[in-house]
Amino acid sequence: MRSPLLRWLSLRVRIVCVLIFACASLLPPYVPRSAQAFEGDDVPLASQQFLFVEDGFLMKQSTIGAQGSRLAYGEGVIHKVHSGDSLPSIAKEYGISVQTIQWANSLADGAAIQPGQNLVVLPVDGVLHSVRRGQNLLKISELYDVSVDDIRRVNHIRGSLITVGQQLIIPGGKPLPGGGAVVAVTPGNLHFGDKVTASDVQVQVRPTGGGVKPGTGPAVGATITSTVLQMPCENCLITQYYNASHFALDIQTRGGGPVFAAEDGTVIRADIGWNGGYGNVIEIDHGNGLITLYGHNKEVYVKKGEHVTRGERVAWMGNSGLVHGPTGIHIHFEVRVNGVKKNPMLYLD
DSSP, rough: OHHHHHHHHHHHHHHHHHHHHHHHHSSSOOOOOOGGGGOOGGGGOOOOOOEEEETTTEEETTTTSSSSSSSSSSSSSSEOOOOOOOOOHHHHHTTOOHHHHHHTTTTOOTOOOOOOOEEEEEEEEEEEEEOOTTOOOHHHHHTTTTOOOHHHHHHHTTOOOOOTEEEEEEEEEOOOOOSSSSHHHHHHGGGOTTTOOOEEEEEEEOOOOOOOOSSSSOBOOOOOOSSSOOOSSSOEEEOOOOOOOOEEEEEOOOOOOOOSSSSEEEEEEEEEOOGGGGGGEEEEEETTTTTEEEEEEEOOOOOOOOOOOBBBBBEEBBBOOOOSSSOOBBBEEEEEEEEEEEEEEEHHH
């Protein structure tokens, strides 16, 4: 049996504990400032450092495009073309490939460069990627088949914080097909930091193009989207997602509808029949090892070797081949990169 003194002390301790708990529940939790996320323009920029190049000094931590301080923190330089310069000589000077310079500056093969022209030069071979809504480092790494660690290292990213519109250098990456609207830098009006005017940003929008082949029914074309690949149908829903036993998307428009090319490319297969369960099937090669497949079509409107454009109608949705159930009208949509079947949602989000 406890003494009166112990009972008195026990009661006081309980009261103090209750008071401490009540006060703690009313106060906000303590979060170290270093662990807090930054929003909008509050992202701290590194102190100004300068990298000496042939034509003067270039701010090392500045952006490599005309998009303001929310873009890449990776180190790139602007090379001013001099008389006698060529893409191979510039590439050799910086230790990167000619293709990397072409990709970063939207230069076509064989395009000429002129003295006085400014070229973006990346620190490593690869491409620039502009972050889109809903993307994170893992999704971006899967798109380009490049490790998250490599992307973090080249872009000096700590943790996982990236923002929409930020440009990332993708080491060893190759350009993705399409992508809808892209932002281009006007070479004569390069700026750094926040010194950007609206006239310095140009938006190039891919024309809808495509349409329908003569004699194949009413003209119809897809509404062009800004995703990496075009959804191959409109007003449709996904009935089966990519999973360990189904390396594709099944997409359905109620009652059937047109099937659209996901991006510009060349038809490498347009077969009628069973075709291993695919039914009437189309495959389109978009370059850089990327191929899309459209299965179970009712009708096919293109031929092997034909060039198609993004959003062009190439088939009519059906249930040919191995389809379960009498109402199984849908598209079996696959995305293959260098022969590997990828999750199409990476390209459609």
